[in-house]
Amino acid sequence: MKKFTINSINRISFLLLLFVAGALFSCEEEDPTAPAEAKAAPVIEAVRSMDPTKADSTFKQSTLGSIIVIKGRNLEDTRFITFNGYNASFNTAYASENYVIVRIPELTPTVATATNVSNKLVVSNSKGEAVYDFTVLPPAPIIEAMSNEAAKAGDVLTLYGKYFYFVKDVTFPGGVKATNVTASADGTTLTVTVPAGVTPAQGSVIVTSESGKSAANARTQLYSTLGLISNFDNKSFFGWGIPGENIVTSAPGINGLDGKFGTVQMAVPGNGGWANARVMHFADYGAGSQILPTTPAANYNANDPIANFEVRMEVAAANTNLNGIQVQVMIPAADGKEYDAKVDLKNFVRSTDGKWYTVAVPLANLANGSTKYSKYSDALASKQIRVAAFNTNAADVPVTLGFDNIRIINTTK
Structure with a gap:
């Protein structure tokens, strides 16, 4: 049987210490927050709302600042999420195999701020990326002024403001819908033909778009002899x-x-x-x-x-x-x-x-x-x-x- 001397034992101990130290040093060099190596590239199947009442509905567009749930596969190791090329921050704790939760950044480019946007949602991990057709909508329309508050049925009225994009309809006081609605390319003006049956004293002109409805204010009311x-x-x-x-x-x-x-x-x-x-x-x-x-x-x-x-x-x-x-x-x-x-x-x-x-x-x-x-x-x-x-x-x-x-x-x- 081979005998171990004190010196040989000391040499073995020293080598073990070097090994442990090396292992510790390697651990310190790694980023403890980095996602684990993904098993496969992500797949996006759908996007839905965080609202529990709408959990079963999916959509392909949402407004700036909205919180959405991305549904798919291989999402637990997500490293980056972008909307129209703009990087979104997200908490990896809210990423699982089939779901990841993210808020659409307020600074995401939309048709309101960029001439060309990709309308793409991209999720990526270490194995690849998934690209999904998704439109980020600008804020709801804002009416800042109307060209002629005394306009009557048949007159062409111009609305001035912001975010007149993806307009669905324009409603006049009395609940009457406008006709011939046309928005400028930059979303700052909107022309409509005033419909018959308008009752000026009963409310405001309201623009409804894919992003929501404009708010009523003193500049959205037609002339009604008040004051x-x-x-x-x-x-x-x-x-x-x-x-x-x-x-x-x-x-x-x-x-x-x-x-x-x-x-x-x-x-x-x-x-x-x-x-x-x-x-x-x-x-x-x-x-x-x-x-x-x-x-x-x-x-x-x-x-x-x-x-x-x-x-x-x-x-x-x-x-x-x-x-x-x-x-x-x-x-x-x-x-x-x-x-x-x-x-x-x-x-x-x-x-x-x-x-x-x-x-x-x-x-x-x-x-x-x-x-x-x-x-x-x-x-x-x-x-x-x-x-x-x-x-x-x-x-x-x-x-x-x-x-x-x-x-x-x-x-x-």
Whole structure:
């Protein structure tokens, strides 16, 4: 029998220590979070919702931010998931042989942000990848403004906003569906023909797309006479300014919306120069009553912030260069000091062919120097309002403009 000496035992112990140390070093070099070697490439069979009530339904599209369940095979060792080439983070704890849960990243490219998207969902592991046809939808539509809130049945109305993609229908107040719906390629405008049977006071215009429905707001409501100060017909507190013959049913290149309207037809003085013929002043001098709206009280509370309100009107332009031309709203204070606000007409009136557009002037901008109104009561104290064409150019500019439906709207209602 072979005998082991102390020295030989020490040498064996040393070799064992080296082996153990080497093994430990190798373990430390490995990434403990790395997925195990996959047994086979992944396979995607379907995509379904995390909603238990929809667990049996599958789909091939979903919106940004949605959490989805990918169903298939060999998914437990998933290393990467991409939507339209954009990498999605996911928790490997939620990956099993047949399922993996993932949230579609908010920054995933869609038709709203990229001219070309692959519409592909890709799941990969160490053995390969699975590619699945899947459309990531942009957010639900957003309506920021309508071209003409006084549009009637048969008129073409343009909606301005974002995410007008994959539009299914447009619903008008009263539940009536629009016809001839056409969205721009960039999803920022949508044209529709106003259907018959619309009841403006009963709600908002709503756009429904594959991504969902647009939200109702103060800019999605058709004109319903709410807050009306003057329509130049059956309600008009016109006092002075434009000549009486400038309250007409038609003007060169402009046809009325519904009955009469006021016009500014002149060379508007440059540098904001004054001319009565560019101004429409509204006041009830005879009775001295309040012409600014006060009812319904929920919409016109005197203590509400002035920032809640804006003056709206429909404006048309014919054969007019609108560069530097503004709409000016003036509501003098009780002490007679002028408070005014202005907006550039070309930001609202998008053509000069006589078509009518809705213009909005925020009352939050009413100012006299650096002093501004704070509450609606500040405006009510005036009991008068002026609407005028204003020319910021140095030279006089000839204009033909129509104004109708002067009103104040509470934008928070």
